[in-house]
Amino acid sequence: MTTSVPVDVRDRESEDTGDTGPRDVGETLLEVDDLAVEFRGDDGVVRAVDGLGYRVVAGRTLALVGESGCGKSVSSLAVMGLLPPAARVTRGSARFRGTDLLALPPARHREHCGRHVAMVFQDALAALNPVHTVGYQLTEALRARTGASRRDARRRAVELLDLVKVPHAAQRVHEYPHQFSGGMRQRVMIASALALDPDVLIADEPTTALDVTVQAQVMQLLAEIQAERNMGLVLITHDLGVVAGVADDVTVMYAGRAVEQAPVRELYEAPAHPYTRALLRSVPRLAGGGTDADGRLPVVPGRPPAPGRVPSGCAFHPRCDLARDVCRTDVPPLAEAAPGRSSACHFSAEVLGGARG
């Protein structure tokens, strides 16, 4: 069913975009460092992302987790160069194999999109163009950028639909997005992101708009494709439950910053930040222990701060059960809490110890 992707697609335009060939497992593909994004409105400046950093490695999946408004989508739009006009990157870098994408002129930055870093959006109905056929959209980039012929493009479109397991691919390439079901549409979305065989795929809440049963299938598909092609996958989600099954590494975000970074298994076993701990407790579990004494599911108290009204000190302190005076005044740096993992909490050792003990 799944067809391997012919490599010739990548070769034609490889000289000028710094393509360095196939991916090695463990190779660092994308490295985001100290990224800050600001929005300018009529009522002043709002900082949506503030000093975010993460690393995407070939063959691994990184989950960016956080509540809505924490800056996880904005940060990935910044990497893609797709920020709205009101927003701009004020600090930081996003290096793809050493090239800082954010320092490139917009047209050069655009050339990296799709080929090196591609993106899957949440709402496939809105994100696909309603007036073009699915086949056209799947191979639009291929035809516009590599000059592939109409016939080659159609063959490739069918291949791509097969790859994401859309049945009757040969007929369905001639249909329009509104004729597909929600799950099938998201598969088309994924297929169109894969058209140029990107090294890094950023999936922004790829399953949020779908039915629960379909969610699992799409997530499974993403995981398979990622493993098969040795891609780096960035999975943006607000759902820690989704993360457990597919991610290798997790970056938890709060109010525009990374508050904890750890391999997924270790993070689940023993969170090193009170926010992560609270999030994990609010994930429902069948096998007992997840609920509190009354049999109720604990929730994270309070609400995430609106961007622009971030509290002083540690942004999480108003909702934190460990908050002390120092949390109100000093911003905790993201520091190593244990080998291979870091946390931005003044008391990360305490949280980690409490969870283990």
Next chain:
Amino acid sequence: MGRYILRRALLGALTLLIVMFVLHLLTTFAIQLNGNPALAFFGDRVPTDAQVAAVEARYGLDDPCYDQTGNPCLGPFVERLGSYAQGDFGTDLRGREVTDIVATAAPNTLKLFAVVTVTWFVLGMGLGSVAARWRGRPTDHGIRMSSVLIDAFPIFVLLLVYRYVFAVPLSGWATSTFGADSMAALWFRPSFDDDHPWATLLVPGILLGLAGSAAFIRLVRASQLEAYTGEHVRTARSRGLPERHVVVHHVVRNSSVPVVTAVGLTFTEALAGAVITEGMMNIYGMGGVLWEAVRASDVALVVGVVTILAAVTVVVMLVVDVAYAALDPRIRYA
């Protein structure tokens, strides 16, 4: 698609039928309130009863229902539909066939519309796209201010000022500079010349196009802005497509759907504008004929021309509906 077109065509035919009935009711009502339009035939002369009767018979006004206020006169309406079906739209007061008049006048109106359409397209698509592309920049503000200014000068005012203030000195200047037979002298000639239809239609056509372009500029800008903020544009950009490709295939292409729909609506306005333009610039077109018919109280001619124009409008709206479906697959497969 076929069924959609058929359905639209049937609805269009129904609309046209109702339009004709409404026109008929209004004329009937006017005749009943107003007295006999056949009297206008005689101008200031006082005709004999026999003469009136003869004229009434000729224009189909001899039915007694025209003397009973409130009677819808269905009989004459059916008769008129019958003669319309045979291509007989009646005659004007001088006895000339309405269809004959329209046949000679329509080509000039079509030429005028060609100039208007080109002006619209150039100004509307051009300036609208530029304003949307550089939204919020000085260019955008300039274009929006111009569109407001254009709106402040309705076609009537534009033509009035052109005809009475600018045309004479301009044509004098063109004649003395380039000679009386030059193209430039024809362009600025204040009235229509049947031997040089294109040259003498040019300036009035551009003015009419200019007057209607403001709404068009705004519409193109608004629908392109909406397309620019569409998520599918973001997707296209994320695939690494060059900005020019994105603008053409995802912004302009998608914004063409509302623009085409609006062209159907603005058509009727352009038609009204053509009546004013042709009337004021003495252009022998459908509008000019109508304008003169109103001045001469030639009711039969007015009704005939308005009916024909209504039929044309219905056809244009049908074409727009089909184009709409062709451009938007969501309509086509609904």
Next chain:
Amino acid sequence: MPEPTTPEVAAAVDVAAGRSLGADAWHRLRRRPDVIVAVVVVAFFAVVAAVPTLFTSTDPQRCVIGDSKIHPQGFGATHPFGTDAHGCDVLAQLAHGARPSLLLAFVVVGASVVIGVVLGLLAGYYLGWVDGIVSRVIEVFLVIPLLLAALLLLSLFRNVHVGSGTFDVILLPAIVLTLFAWMGYARYVRASVLEAKNLDYVTAARALGASDVRIMLRHVLPNAVGPVTALVPTAIAGVISAEAVLAFLGIGVRPPAVSWGIMITRGSEWVTGGYAYLLLFPLGCLVLTVLALVVLGDALRDALDPRLR
């Protein structure tokens, strides 16, 4: 120029803007000098139309043939703006001519807004056969352009006798123009009703047993007010210029009443004879009023539909 809008982005932009749409619109309008000037101009001409005697004590109908075609003499003199071919005072005519022009515009737009809103509301809310009928009627009236209809009807009814009171002179054009001017509002209202009808709070109100009338007035109509309001100034401007066209054809406001349109018509005959002021004064008033209204309409459109800014 990428401009995506994710909920997250929208939230970030809207942060400090906790104002309602109406308050926000007002806030923005106040800061635009062109809007303030436009309001002043419209208010000025409204006052002229309401109380013309404030600006001139001369009777526009008192014309002395011996004083014909006097050039403008400047303020303080007997005929500040001069006299026309019949020796009538131009300033007096301008001031008194504002009333039929503006009154006609307000009456036509007011009546067509009412008709359009009611029909659009009914069609959008009940759909089914009500919508079928209303939509067909809209289409029928759309097929005949406003001006064509006005030409036809006013020439048909040209000889019908009406009185000479303030309303009587504008009665016929008012009826005819209203008859062919309401469809735009009906379409807009119908569209926004369709949009609002499926909103959750409307469904909730219905589930709680609110009556149709209450739902329409309290929940659905407010959504439609915005787009309709933005149409009004431009529509008034349109009627003012339509009056001038009708006057030019001799089927608008009836003489001996004067309107700007009638003055423009008469003035245009004298331009080449060296009496351009006879055209330029009434034309200037018309263009100024129309420009002010168009600026207002544009500002309203902007303020009420922030996406277009």
